[in-house]
Amino acid sequence: METNPTRMCELLVGLPAVNVLGVEDDQVGAPLVVHVESRRDQARCPGCDARGQRKDRSAVELVDLPAFGRPARLVWHKQRWSCPAASCAVGTWTVTDDAIAPPRQRLTDRAARWATRQVGKAGRPVAEIAHELSCDWHTVMGAVSAYGEALLAQDSARTTGVEALGLDETLFVRRGERHRKHWATSVVDVGGKGHEAKLVEILEGRTAKAASSWIDAQPEPWRAGIRWGTLDMSGPYRKAFNDSLGDATQVADPFHVVKHANSKIDECRRRVQTDTLGHRGRKDDPLYRCRRLLTKAHERLDEEGVAKLTGLLEAGDPKGEVRMCWHAKETVRSLYEITDPTLAATYLDELVADMADDDMPEEVRSLSGTLSRWRDQILAWHTAFVTNGPTESMNNLIKRIKRIGFGFRKFAHYRIRVLLYAGKPNWDLLATVTPR
Ligand SMILES: [Zn+2]
Numbered sequence: 276m277e278t279n280p281t282r283m284c285e286l287l288v289g290l291p292a293v294n295v296l297g298v299e300d301d302q303v304g305a306p307l308v309v310h311v312e313s314r315r316d317q318a319r320c321p322g323c324d325a326r327g328q329r330k331d332r333s334a335v336e337l338v339d340l341p342a343f344g345r346p347a348r349l350v351w352h353k354q355r356w357s358c359p360a361a362s363c364a365v366g367t368w369t370v371t372d373d374a375i376a377p378p379r380q381r382l383t384d385r386a387a388r389w390a391t392r393q394v395g396k397a398g399r400p401v402a403e404i405a406h407e408l409s410c411d412w413h414t415v416m417g418a419v420s421a422y423g424e425a426l427l428a429q430d431s432a433r434t435t436g437v438e439a440l441g442l443d444e445t446l447f448v449r450r451g452e453r454h455r456k457h458w459a460t461s462v463v464d465v466g467g468k469g470h471e472a473k474l475v476e477i478l479e480g481r482t483a484k485a486a487s488s489w490i491d492a493q494p495e496p497w498r499a500g501i502r503w504g505t506l507d508m509s510g511p512y513r514k515a516f517n518d519s520l521g522d523a524t525q526v527a528d529p530f531h532v533v534k535h536a537n538s539k540i541d542e543c544r545r546r547v548q549t550d551t552l553g554h555r556g557r558k559d560d561p562l563y564r565c566r567r568l569l570t571k572a573h574e575r576l577d578e579e580g581v582a583k584l585t586g587l588l589e590a591g592d593p594k595g596e597v598r599m600c601w602h603a604k605e606t607v608r609s610l611y612e613i614t615d616p617t618l619a620a621t622y623l624d625e626l627v628a629d630m631a632d633d634d635m636p637e638e639v640r641s642l643s644g645t646l647s648r649w650r651d652q653i654l655a656w657h658t659a660f661v662t663n664g665p666t667e668s669m670n671n672l673i674k675r676i677k678r679i680g681f682g683f684r685k686f687a688h689y690r691i692r693v694l695l696y697a698g699k700p701n702w703d704l705l706a707t708v709t710p711r
Contacts, residue, residue: 292313292314292315292372292374293311293312293313293314293375294311294312294314295309295310295311296310296311296312296352297309297310298310306345306346306347306348306409307342307343307345307346307347307348308336308347308348308350309339309342309347309348309349309350310334310350310352311349311350311351311352311375312351312352312353312354313351313353313354313370313372313375315370315372316370317354317356317368317370317371318356320356320358320360320363320365320368321365321368322358322363322364322365323358323360323362323363323365325358325359325360325363326359327356327357327358327359327368328356328357328358328359329354329355329356330354330355330356330357330367331355332352332353332354332355333352333353333355333369334350334351334352334353335350335351335353335376336348336349336350336351337349337350337351337375337376337380337381337382337383337386338381338382338383338386338408338409338410338414339382339383339385339386340383340385340386340389340408341407341408346407346408346409346410349375349383351375351376353369353370354369354370355367355368355369355370356368356369356370373709377421377709377710377711380417380418380421380710381410381414381417381418382408382410382414382415382418384709386408386418387418387419387421387422388422388705388706390404390408390415390418390419390422391418391419391422391423391426391695391705392702392705394415394419394692394695395419395423395426395691395692395695395696395700396695396696396702398675398676398679398696399679400679401415401416401419416688419691419692419695420687420688420691421710422705422708422710423691423692423694423695424691424710425708425709425710425711426695426700426702426704426705426708427691427694427695427698427700428708429704429707429708430700430701430704432701433473433475433698433699433700433701434464434475434497435497436470436500437464437475437497437500437501438467438470438500438501438502438503439464439465439466439467439501439502439503439504439505439526439659439661440462440463440464440465440475440501440503440504440505440520440523441461441462441463441464441465441504441505441506441528441663441665441666442460442461442462442463442486442504442505442506442512442515442516443460443461443463443506443507443512443663443666443667443670444458444459444460444461444481444507444509445458445459445460445461445477445670445673446458446459447459447479447683447686447689448683448684448689457479458480458481459477459478459479459480459481459686459689460477460478460480460481460485460486460512461474461477461666461669461670461673462474462475462476462477462478462486462489463475463663463665463666463669464665465505465661465662465663465664465665465666466661466665467661471699472665472666472668472669473669473697473698473699474669474672474673474693474694474697474698474699475698476489476694477673477689477690477693477694479686481509481511482511483510483511483512483514483515483518486511486512486515486519487514487515487518487519490515490519490520491519498519498520499522501520501523502523502524502659503523503524503525503526503655503659503661504516504520504523504524504525504526505525505526505527505528505661505662505663505666506525506526506527506528506531506652506663507527507528507531507663508527508531508532508535508645508649508652513525513652524655524659525651525652525655526652526655526656526659526661526662527649527652527653527655527656528656528662528663528664528666529611529656529662530662530663530664530667531663532607532610532646532649532653533604533607533608535642535645536603536604536607536608536642537569537570537604539600539603539604539638539639539641539642540569540570540597540600540601540604540638541566541569541570542638543596543597543600543636543637543638543639544556544562544566544569544597544600546638547562547591547592547594547596547597548560548562548563548591551591551593560591561586561587561588561590561591561592562587562588562591562592562597564587565583565584565587565588565591568580568583568584568587569584569597569600569601570604572608573605573608588601596636596638599635599636599639600636600638600639600642603630603635603639603642606626607626607642607646609622610622610623610626610653611656613657614657615657616654616657616658619654619657620654620657623646623650623653623654624650626643626646627643627646627647627650628643629643630642630643630646631643631644631647669697672693672696672697673693673696673697675696676689676692676693676696676697677689
């Protein structure tokens with residue numbers, strides 16, 4: 276059993292190449308303070324290799340991993356040297372040792388790696404880690420950013436071989452008195468054969484320009500490897516693919532196509548509601564009561580559900596307009612049961628023509644127009660079979676980070692945390708990187 280506290284601490288600290296100079300343990304509740312010096316000498320001038328003369332020492336206090344169940348600080352006394360050669364431009368230099376802490380870092384190297392893993396991989400809140408280390412939030416976030424960026428830069432394999440690239444919008448934050456929405460764009464490798472889906476990048480904004488500038492900045496061979504671009508039915512992302520990945524085949528994501536059809540049912544339901552009852556939906560109104568049944572997939576309704584939907588539509592939809600919208604949505608859904616591309620094209624073209632009929636409610640005619648404008652992108656799914664589904668699951672991971680880090684103010688903090696969590700970096704590489 277080790278009884279000499281200095282010696283004991285040295286064993287437990289377990290840092291490479293340090294001498295423990297002493298331990299301060301006098302204040303109850305305060306962190307344990309361990310004073311160390313580097314065993315690395317660095318007595319030779321980095322400029323002229325002359326033997327240096329000892330100057331003073333400067334001390335930096337670093338947040339370290341807890342010891343004996345208590346928060347700890349490592350005070351690193353760094354030797355400063357000066358060059359005796361009059362002709363040398365170096366003057367003075369200070370001992371550096373990245374194994375203790377790289378320059379300008381406020382956590383020890385090992386505490387920083389631990390914090391990065393806890394926040395980045397396990398998705399734990401920064402505040403929780405800061406509490407465990409007994410330091411402030413920014414100190415932890417700074418270390419996570421520095422080591423996290425170094426990891427992402429090192430892990431070049433993470434984003435190679437992307438064949439299908441997905442663009443999708445996510446809400447970043449609501450800010451200001453009016454809770455204005457600030458958007459972000461998820462750039463996702465949606466995966467493929469033997470290829471795992473992952474978040475490649477997250478961009479501020481949801482404009483064509485934001486997406487295009489990023490794509491344009493990528494290496495040419497990487498861009499050339501992308502065969503498909505998956506997207507929701509939004510103009511900006513279509514423009515980004517047109518402008519920056521002109522050779523990639525655009526694929527409209529089936530989920531978003533059906534979602535669009537569902538939004539037309541909602542529009543129609545509200546219009547018919549106002550036309551027939553003269554007010555917006557209230558909880559006893561038949562159309563209001565069936566709003567969820569309407570957007571549910573038909574096969575997910577049981578007999579009781581179908582009977583209820585039919586009854587409510589009979590009561591609230593005298594001209595059968597909402598029913599027609601519902602039918603249109605179900606017909607759009609059936610498009611995805613067809614596997615043959617030629618049959619799918621015929622089916623869609625007939626659908627677009629039928630829905631454009633003057634007898635159709637305006638919402639169905641509008642849906643026809645949208646399907647027609649996105650015809651090629653919709654039908655591309657029947658040959659590519661890639662979807663933004665993985666993008667949606669990425670977005671769920673992103674939502675988790677947003678919940679635990681509620682009130683993100685800086686996009687840069689949001690970006691690094693989301694990329695470490697949903698970007699699936701190779702965490703084995705963390706041990707090999709040093710921030711600069
Ligand atoms: Zn020198």
